[in-house]
Amino acid sequence: MLLEVRGMTDAITLSIDGQDMQGHQGQTVMEVARENGISIPSLCDSPHLKSFGSCRLCIIEIDGQAGTPSSCTTPALEGMDVHTTSERLWDLRRGITELYVSEHPLDCLTCTANGDCELQDIAGEVGLRDIRFDNTPDCEDVPIDRSNPFFSFDASKCIVCSRCVRACDDIQTTHALSIDGRGFFSRIIAGADVPFMASDCVSCGACVDECPVGALEDTVERSFGVPDKWVRTTCAFCGVGCQFDAGT
Structure with missing residues (x-):
């Protein structure tokens, strides 16, 4: 190192x-x-x-x-x-988490990310029990983008952490994703606000791997079920030879 x-x-x-x-x-x-x-x-x-x-x-x-x-x-x-x-830090974190959850669908029991959701984990860690604000998910009227055969994008579950955008920019260097709007109106878009398959997306999966919630869902993994072991292998998509962990 x-x-x-x-x-x-x-x-x-x-x-x-x-x-x-x-x-x-x-x-x-x-x-x-x-x-x-x-x-x-x-x-x-x-x-x-x-x-x-x-x-x-x-x-x-x-x-x-x-x-x-x-x-x-x-x-x-x-x-x-x-x-x-400290008590002050945990109070602040609890308030921040409450704001995230207040704009997030409360469908944890049926969400495919249940048990593997970082927002869910942090809500438990900070001791969040009640939401004082109306639960109105952003982009709740935006249909789920299922144009890509390998993954889907549910904008209503997106917390705009930008990890998917940064992975697309910094890891894959495809620059297919960006953040549109500002403040409360910020949202992730592909290309010029087009379906994923109509953008420059190459279906590498870097964005799906980085998503901390259930906004980007691996539909292939869902069809095969939850893996019981992981194997380190090499991606055959191009000649770079990136390694990744594949569930079997």
Whole structure:
């Protein structure tokens, strides 16, 4: 790994939740925390993508610094004293999660992502029990896009974390997806707001793999059922030779 090659000249020590931890210059607080076994909730973060800081669930407190910055975009610094858990942080995370859920369909029992949904997991982690706002899913009138034979897209379940867009841009470099609109009206679109099969989508599945909820659903996996084991193999789509885990 690159960090091993660098040696210890750029090593730093910081405190996270009262524990002294080793990190390296250039790492974020989230990276150091996770390397040392501390899990910080997040929906927009992925180990395969650059830090984005949009979901605001990975907020932290830093001694001597005002506010609650996102840990995925905050550089880890020598001597930093970080807190990832406090009553204030959990209250903020619970409120943020409540807003996500208030605009999300409450069909967990019938959703194919039930049990494998990051929003569902975080709602349980923050102790969300009641929703104070009217549950009106965004894009609830938008029909499910089933134009692609390998996956479907349900816009009403999308939380606009942009992981699919970033995977399409940064991993596959196809640039088939984008975010249309601003604020409450933001939504994911393919091409110039056309069905997936009418866009530049190459059906690589990178967007489906990154989706934290049930918005992008692998229809092939659904037809074969839930896999009981995983095998590391090589994609034969092109000559790059990317590896992926296939369920069998």
